[in-house]
Amino acid sequence: MEHLNGIPVFVEAAEAGGFSAAAERLNLSRSAVGKTIARLEQRLGVRLFHRTTRAQSLTEEGQLFYDSCQKALGEIRTAEALLESGRQEIRGRLRISMPVLFGRQCVAPLFRDLLRRHPHLDLDLSFNDRVVDLLDEGFDLAVRNGSSGNDSGLMTRAVAEQRMTVCASPTYLAARGAPQTVGELAAHTGVVYYRGGQQRPWSFPVEGRTSEAILPNTRLRLDDLAAIADAAAEGLGLAWLPCWLVRERVQRGELVRVLTDRPGLVFKVHAVWPRTRLPLPKLRLAIDALAAGLPRIME
Numbered sequence: 001m002e003h004l005n006g007i008p009v010f011v012e013a014a015e016a017g018g019f020s021a022a023a024e025r026l027n028l029s030r031s032a033v034g035k036t037i038a039r040l041e042q043r044l045g046v047r048l049f050h051r052t053t054r055a056q057s058l059t060e061e062g063q064l065f066y067d068s069c070q071k072a073l074g075e076i077r078t079a080e081a082l083l084e085s086g087r088q089e090i091r092g093r094l095r096i097s098m099p100v101l102f103g104r105q106c107v108a109p110l111f112r113d114l115l116r117r118h119p120h121l122d123l124d125l126s127f128n129d130r131v132v133d134l135l136d137e138g139f140d141l142a143v144r145n146g147s148s149g150n151d152s153g154l155m156t157r158a159v160a161e162q163r164m165t166v167c168a169s170p171t172y173l174a175a176r177g178a179p180q181t182v183g184e185l186a187a188h189t190g191v192v193y194y195r196g197g198q199q200r201p202w203s204f205p206v207e208g209r210t211s212e213a214i215l216p217n218t219r220l221r222l223d224d225l226a227a228i229a230d231a232a233a234e235g236l237g238l239a240w241l242p243c244w245l246v247r248e249r250v251q252r253g254e255l256v257r258v259l260t261d262r263p264g265l266v267f268k269v270h271a272v273w274p275r276t277r278l279p280l281p282k283l284r285l286a287i288d289a290l291a292a293g294l295p296r297i298m299e
Contacts, residue, residue: 006040009033009070014066015157018056091120092282098143100127101225103285107143110293134274141286142272153275155262157287160269160294167255171235178258190216190239195223202240204266211265
């Protein structure tokens with residue numbers, strides 16, 4: 001069990017964004033947090049954090065270790081919550097906000113299972129693609145794709161990742177050909193996501209910089225991902241969509257993934273909740289259910 005020493009402190013520091021914030025959450029001194037992580041680094045033989053006089057950030061090895069530790073701790077906490085429920089039933093009401101399509105297909109099934117296992121738990125699930133204000137609108141928890149925001153009044157935890165892919169129907173590819181490079185996308189027609197007066201660019205990871213963004217030519221703009229997948233399947237153009245959304249269509253032959261030798265951009269999925277020193281058991285159970293139930297990379 002000594003291999004677990006320091007891991008909860010390391011995870012807290014990674015999620016809090018630094019040693020000082022982690023110390024405040026854990027009711028420890030900053031020095032104690034720093035020494036715990038230093039001992040962990042010495043035992044592992046790697047540096048987990050870049051350190052400056054004002055801030056700390058994860059190294060590449062630290063990020064890999066954090067992802068694994070976070071998943072493992074989530075499963076442990078879920079197991080603890082299940083044991084707790086045998087002695088003292090989880091009860092109460094949670095209001096949870098989530099994106100419409102991702103929530104319906106990927107998140108809601110996990111919470112329905114949670115209700116079956118906890119008969120005294122009540123859930124209000126709200127499906128909305130806008131970023132809700134948890135405090136003003138009275139939500140206990142939100143699931144967000146991409147950036148979790150920088151509100152100091154909120155706590156965040158990365159619970160999964162989703163990869164993007166470019167796809168099109170067989171009829172479109174037979175007529176126009178399949179792009180072989182990202183640069184060739186400019187010669188194709190895209191079916192694009194358009195919301196709030198802005199078109200979302202298609203982004204691709206590039207070694208040495210954040211990403212390469214493409215704005216394809218388009219005749220059709222939609223603010224619903226499922227409708228974009230429908231249009232692409234009907235041959236109206238290429239689409240840039242989450243892998244989990246198009247997986248079954250690809251398996252049925254309705255859509256074909258292109259540029260498969262080019263890794264797609266990965267978005268983090270975050271659980272976000274109002275800042276508190278110790279989450280209530282019902283909230284902790286919901287967050288851990290997300291971390292344990294969603295695949296680390298959804299593709």
